[in-house]
Amino acid sequence: MFFARVAVIGVGLIGGSFSLALKEKKLCGHVVGAGRSAANLKTALERGLIDSIAADAAAAANGADLILVSTPVLQFKEIFHSISQHLRPSAIVTDAGSTKRDVVAAARAGLGAKIAQFVPAHPIAGAEHSGAAAANPGLFRGRRVVLTPLKENRKQDVDALAALWSGIGARVSRMTPAEHDEVFAAVSHLPHLLAYALVDDISARANAAQLFGYAAGGFRDFTRIASSHPEMWRDICVANRDRLLHELHLYEKKLKEISQMLETSDAPALEKLFAAARAAREKWLKGGWLNGEYE
Amino acid sequence: MFFARVAVIGVGLIGGSFSLALKEKKLCGHVVGAGRSAANLKTALERGLIDSIAADAAAAANGADLILVSTPVLQFKEIFHSISQHLRPSAIVTDAGSTKRDVVAAARAGLGAKIAQFVPAHPIAGAEHSGAAAANPGLFRGRRVVLTPLKENRKQDVDALAALWSGIGARVSRMTPAEHDEVFAAVSHLPHLLAYALVDDISARANAAQLFGYAAGGFRDFTRIASSHPEMWRDICVANRDRLLHELHLYEKKLKEISQMLETSDAPALEKLFAAARAAREKWLKGGWLNGEYE
Numbered sequence: 001m002f003f004a005r006v007a008v009i010g011v012g013l014i015g016g017s018f019s020l021a022l023k024e025k026k027l028c029g030h031v032v033g034a035g036r037s038a039a040n041l042k043t044a045l046e047r048g049l050i051d052s053i054a055a056d057a058a059a060a061a062n063g064a065d066l067i068l069v070s071t072p073v074l075q076f077k078e079i080f081h082s083i084s085q086h087l088r089p090s091a092i093v094t095d096a097g098s099t100k101r102d103v104v105a106a107a108r109a110g111l112g113a114k115i116a117q118f119v120p121a122h123p124i125a126g127a128e129h130s131g132a133a134a135a136n137p138g139l140f141r142g143r144r145v146v147l148t149p150l151k152e153n154r155k156q157d158v159d160a161l162a163a164l165w166s167g168i169g170a171r172v173s174r175m176t177p178a179e180h181d182e183v184f185a186a187v188s189h190l191p192h193l194l195a196y197a198l199v200d201d202i203s204a205r206a207n208a209a210q211l212f213g214y215a216a217g218g219f220r221d222f223t224r225i226a227s228s229h230p231e232m233w234r235d236i237c238v239a240n241r242d243r244l245l246h247e248l249h250l251y252e253k254k255l256k257e258i259s260q261m262l263e264t265s266d267a268p269a270l271e272k273l274f275a276a277a278r279a280a281r282e283k284w285l286k287g288g289w290l291n292g293e294y295e
Numbered sequence: 296m297f298f299a300r301v302a303v304i305g306v307g308l309i310g311g312s313f314s315l316a317l318k319e320k321k322l323c324g325h326v327v328g329a330g331r332s333a334a335n336l337k338t339a340l341e342r343g344l345i346d347s348i349a350a351d352a353a354a355a356a357n358g359a360d361l362i363l364v365s366t367p368v369l370q371f372k373e374i375f376h377s378i379s380q381h382l383r384p385s386a387i388v389t390d391a392g393s394t395k396r397d398v399v400a401a402a403r404a405g406l407g408a409k410i411a412q413f414v415p416a417h418p419i420a421g422a423e424h425s426g427a428a429a430a431n432p433g434l435f436r437g438r439r440v441v442l443t444p445l446k447e448n449r450k451q452d453v454d455a456l457a458a459l460w461s462g463i464g465a466r467v468s469r470m471t472p473a474e475h476d477e478v479f480a481a482v483s484h485l486p487h488l489l490a491y492a493l494v495d496d497i498s499a500r501a502n503a504a505q506l507f508g509y510a511a512g513g514f515r516d517f518t519r520i521a522s523s524h525p526e527m528w529r530d531i532c533v534a535n536r537d538r539l540l541h542e543l544h545l546y547e548k549k550l551k552e553i554s555q556m557l558e559t560s561d562a563p564a565l566e567k568l569f570a571a572a573r574a575a576r577e578k579w580l581k582g583g584w585l586n587g588e589y590e
Contacts, residue, residue: 124511144509186497187510191517193553194489196572201549202481203575212575212584214439215482216419218520222486225513226576230569234562241557248554252547254496258488259543262536267529274525277491280498280507281521289507 001160001167004029007064008050009057009079010071011035014096014123016049016135018068021168023048024137034060035071044132061093062086066164070096073235076103080110080118092157093118098184098232100148100177102239116152119161120177121145122184123170130229141169148177185243190251192233193244195226296455296462299324302359303345304352304374305366306330309391309418311344311430313363316463318343319432329355330366339427356388357381361459365391368530371398375405375413387452388413393479393527395443395472397534411447414456415472416440417479418465425524436464443472480538485546487528488539490521
């Protein structure tokens with residue numbers, strides 16, 4: 001598979017790395033970029049992430065065979081709307097959003113009758129840095145990409161997109177948008193919320209300086225995701241709030257159980273829980289939870 | 296300062312690394328080790344962590360100038376009791392326990408009238424591996440060691456111990472046992488509990504394999520401390536349960552606030568909290584919370 005003309009709308013870490021990877025593997029011809037920051041687009045052009053700059057999303061989409069929308073999700077609806085009249089009938093539109101039900105809703109609203117051309121995707125990759133300057137062609141190597149195809153999608157489009165991501169080293173799997181949002185609420189959105197909550201809790205104390213003064217490696221790793229982008233995580237939390245609230249309530253229930261163990265000094269129950277958690281995590285690190293269904 | 300004869304009771308990662316570091320800096324003469332595992336003591340002797348093996352804690356303490364008790368904390372009371380009749384009047388006894396009020400209580404019960412000789416200490420260092428085989432002389436370099444001196448202690452003993460830890464590269468500070476347990480409940484014990492809780496929560500689900508299948512780098516770092524030693528953390532949690540319960544309740548309150556923000560889709564409040572947490576963490580990473588008092 002080869003896409004002669006690719007449009008990347010939002011040439012940041014994800015969009016720029018996608019473009020670089022396609023170029024490296026010779027899976028695309030010309031890449032045109034669009035975005036709100038002229039300085040970032042200039043960097044993208046200078047670094048060879050893109051071959052040209054379009055005036056806006058509509059101009060970028062015009063004549064493209066593949067369009068990746070990789071801006072913050074809140075801009076999606078407007079972008080989908082603006083490109084809808086400029087799509088070639090054979091073009092595939094995809095995205096890189098971290099939530100999927102809201103993205104699908106935005107695409108239905110923006111693309112209207114052309115919704116069949118949109119194949120939603122979520123590449124599970126991020127890094128400490130962002131923007132075109134941080135893009136690198138190896139970002140998706142070995143990382144998961146989840147496609148959440150729509151019933152309207154053409155099978156060959158979904159297969160082509162899956163092959164493209166595989167072609168740049170990603171591990172592609174498929175699920176429904178609802179299933180996606182449920183899974184990521186548990187293993188990604190909740191941990192982010194918990195890490196933010198702990199740092200916020202501690203930094204508001206009168207003795208915050210003392211507390212941070214004794215925080216060590218365990219605290220650093222536990223809270224690493226509390227250094228994530230606040231606007232992006234605000235949007236993810238709001239978009240996936242029902243599933244996230246469900247996860248949060250399950251977690252609060254678990255904390256109540258642990259509270260009870262502490263209140264009664266139930267050492268065997270604490271040890272059992274800790275040992276089970278450690279065993280589950282070690283099994284995960286060794287790939288022991290994997291099975292064919294999710295590979 | 297120089298200790299001609301050092302006894303290390305419990306020659307694991309901490310005790311063994313302490314001994315190696317003293318030897319490297321020529322701060323000690325003969326090191327005698329004692330412990331429950333003959334195989335571990337043999338490794339310690341072969342690796343040069345210790346120079347001889349004593350039959351038990353009492354024999355090790357006999358004639359020693361410095362005695363480090365670095366076994367699991369639950370063994371402390373018995374060890375203190377067994378060494379109490381074998382202490383030279385000038386000997387300093389110290390420890391490496393992660394909690395301090397319970398250790399002080401065990402020392403008072405075990406050492407009786409000789410409590411003045413015990414200077415409690417907590418080196419903030421750990422690693423993925425344990426035992427004599429994992430010991431290394433650089434373990435404490437740049438790490439904090441908290442001394443929690445008792446009113447009975449001789450000033451010169453506390454100063455000598457502080458100088459010794461500084462001599463092997465540690466950053467030494469002092470606080471009361473109660474203050475120590477309060478600080479570490481917040482920045483260490485609570486995060487461990489939260490990480491264990493999340494892994495336990497997820498691993499008990501019917502779709503645990505699917506969830507772990509999509510857990511990525513953020514989850515891995517957040518839960519790293521859930522791979523910690525279950526028995527050790529059971530003991531820490533039980534020993535410090537009152538402070539830990541206090542921290543857990545503050546955290547539950549914070550989660551309730553966040554729940555409320557999600558329920559009302561209060562995007563600005565979520566963003567504000569995330570941004571404040573990120574800023575506090577970045578400030579911490581850059582050393583911005585440090586001041587003279589805690590250095």
